[in-house]
Amino acid sequence: xxxxxxxxxxxxxxxxxxxxxxxYQTSGFNGLFWYQQHAGEAxxxxxxxxxxxxEEKGRFSSFLSRSKGYSYLLLKELQMKDSASYLCAxxxxxxxxxxxxxxxxxxxx
Amino acid sequence: GAVVSQHPSWVxxxxxxxxxxxxxxxxxxATTMFWxxxxxxxxxxxMATSNEGSKATYEQGVEKDKFLINHASLTLSTLTVTSxxxxxxxxxxxxARDEWGRRSSYEQYFGPxxxxxxx
Numbered sequence: 001x002x003x004x005x006x007x008x009x010x011x012x013x014x015x016x017x018x019x020x021x022x023x024y025q026t027s028g029f030n031g032l033f034w035y036q037q038h039a040g041e042a043x044x045x046x047x048x049x050x051x052x053x054x055e056e057k058g059r060f061s062s063f064l065s066r067s068k069g070y071s072y073l074l075l076k077e078l079q080m081k082d083s084a085s086y087l088c089a090x091x092x093x094x095x096x097x098x099x100x101x102x103x104x105x106x107x108x109x
Numbered sequence: 110g111a112v113v114s115q116h117p118s119w120v121x122x123x124x125x126x127x128x129x130x131x132x133x134x135x136x137x138x139a140t141t142m143f144w145x146x147x148x149x150x151x152x153x154x155x156m157a158t159s160n161e162g163s164k165a166t167y168e169q170g171v172e173k174d175k176f177l178i179n180h181a182s183l184t185l186s187t188l189t190v191t192s193x194x195x196x197x198x199x200x201x202x203x204x205a206r207d208e209w210g211r212r213s214s215y216e217q218y219f220g221p222x223x224x225x226x227x228x
Contacts, residue, residue, distance in 0.1 A: 030215065031215065033216065040200070040222075040224075041221065041222065042202050042204075042219035042220060042221050042222045043153070043202075043219050044219070045216060045217075045218070048216060087152065087153070091215050095215055096158075097143075097155075097215075097217065099152055099153050099155070100152065101151075101152040102152045
């Protein structure tokens with residue numbers, strides 16, 4: 001079956017750095033997405049990785065290792081507004097998005 | 110660019126009535142749209158994939174006669190919850206793919222969601 005694993009919840013301090021991991025086992029791979037979702041709102045796109053390596057976009061970076069079935073989202077200089085759920089999703093061989101359950105990130109002052 | 114709207118943003122209806130939710134891609138054409146449901150503190154659950162001009166593809170366990178999907182144009186898909194019951198109360202979110210866009214053609218742009226409460 002298809003499976004995406006990410007931690008249920010993480011806590012970090014304002015101004016610090018946090019890494020949210022995602023491991024996947026899917027039928028085929030055509031890219032991995034990270035989305036941010038604030039409570040009561042729809043997800044918003046953060047990043048897309050299809051090749052191995054690190055993609056940096058401001059305070060957020062996303063890393064992919066296809067051989068390990070592994071990705072992480074790195075958030076630097078954490079701000080209170082970063083408190084949200086972070087969703088990992090993999091595009092499988094049929095170009096369908098397989099969603100992880102999401103990681104709730106709690107930022108403390 | 111790549112804006113998706115949903116209407117209404119919230120709705121309260123009585124048990125047994127039907128509710129229609131609209132999803133529109135405002136500045137791009139979307140051959141494919143997706144309907145999700147999300148219960149509190151849970152992840153997104155894909156209900157169905159809507160293709161313009163053809164029947165929707167429903168995920169296992171989703172009743173197609175209860176959740177009617179129509180994708181009549183490249184910019185509009187509708188979800189009708191028929192004979193709604195309290196257990197249908199949820200956050201319904203649509204998304205669309207900008208399949209001719211410059212970025213990843215498989216990125217999904219999400220609407221703001223519709224919160225349905227059935228009393």
